Amino acid sequence: xxxxxxxxxxxxxxxxxxxxxxxxxxxxxxxxxxxxxxxxxxxxxxxxxxxxxxxxxxxxxxxxxxxxxxxxxxxxxxxxxxxxxxxxxxxxxxxxxxxxxxxxxxxxxxxxxxxxxxxxxxxxxxxxxxxxxxxxxxxxxxxxxxxxxxxxxxxxxxxxxxxxxxxxxxxxxxxxxxxxxxxxxxxxxxxxxxxxxxxxxxxxxxxxxxxxxxxxxxxxxxxxxxxxxxxxxxxxxxxxxx
Numbered sequence: 277x278x279x280x281x282x283x284x285x286x287x288x289x290x291x292x293x294x295x296x297x298x299x300x301x302x303x304x305x306x307x308x309x310x311x312x313x314x315x316x317x318x319x320x321x322x323x324x325x326x327x328x329x330x331x332x333x334x335x336x337x338x339x340x341x342x343x344x345x346x347x348x349x350x351x352x353x354x355x356x357x358x359x360x361x362x363x364x365x366x367x368x369x370x371x372x373x374x375x376x377x378x379x380x381x382x383x384x385x386x387x388x389x390x391x392x393x394x395x396x397x398x399x400x401x402x403x404x405x406x407x408x409x410x411x412x413x414x415x416x417x418x419x420x421x422x423x424x425x426x427x428x429x430x431x432x433x434x435x436x437x438x439x440x441x442x443x444x445x446x447x448x449x450x451x452x453x454x455x456x457x458x459x460x461x462x463x464x465x466x467x468x469x470x471x472x473x474x475x476x477x478x479x480x481x482x483x484x485x486x487x488x489x490x491x492x493x494x495x496x497x498x499x500x501x502x503x504x505x506x507x508x509x510x511x512x513x514x515x516x517x518x
Contacts (some may be wrong), residue, residue: 278430278461283333285319293319295485296333301463301478303429306456308472309465310483315365317465318358320482321434324463325355338429351379356492358434358465360415368410368418370404372425377427386425393421403406413439420448421445431455433464437471447476458499469505481512486510 277303282373285294294316301307311317322328324335326349335342338350363371369390385406394400397417407415416439423431431452434445437445452462452475457460470472472479481489489496489512498507 277338278463279336281334282326283322283323284331285328286331293485297487301461301491303461304456304459305477306452306462307480308476309468309480310472315482317484318434319483321432321465324349325353325432335479350448350492352430354428354431356419356423356433356436358417364408366404372422375422376425381426388426393424397421397444397464409414416440417444429460431462435465469509473505483513490512
């Protein structure tokens with residue numbers, strides 16, 4: 277389970293990037309975090325994962341408080357950031373081994389998981405290559421594999437489909453469904469309501485740092501019964517008149 281309570285992030289004295297965001301994602305559910313560029317999605321996710329400290333509020337991951345017990349909380353999540361360009365001097369297998377070491381994954385377990393995940397994402401043959409030689413999409417796939425290597429119960433993914441080819445995007449969506457079906461939680465940000473429509477039990481819409489909607493897609497459509505998903509997105513962002 278994932279619980280976010282009154283989460284706020286201020287930069288300086290006059291800019292509030294995230295303003296009093298609260299929601300709960302139950303086990304077995306998938307939530308899509310929707311909003312335009314600059315709405316506060318990545319800042320919220322960085323606070324949820326402990327990358328940024330909130331100005332106020334709290335995050336509970338699988339019962340662990342991110343501020344009070346950060347190690348236990350972080351062990352309970354898979355975090356895929358919005359930028360896969362890191363550790364580029366390492367070979368793919370070296371990066372995965374580093375992540376397995378950090379999370380205490382044994383040698384036999386890590387080999388099985390690396391083999392399985394790298395085959396599913398079509399990168400097994402590239403693991404001996406330096407990450408600097410990977411395309412953006414290949415780096416994104418490796419970030420996803422590295423995040424899942426310790427099999428955590430809560431996935432937090434920031435624009436995970438960006439750069440993925442159609443086959444890998446389909447595979448990730450299937451894995452998200454499988455993970456939730458096994459009683460776990462998935463939280464991911466996206467610009468595309470169609471992706472949220474396909475996957476999500478819950479939609480969270482953020483605008484200028486404020487959570488303006490939290491509920492099911494059916495509830496969202498009921499608020500705009502004559503609108504397409506694209507029109508709903510534009511109207512909730514204040515870029516289209518109702």
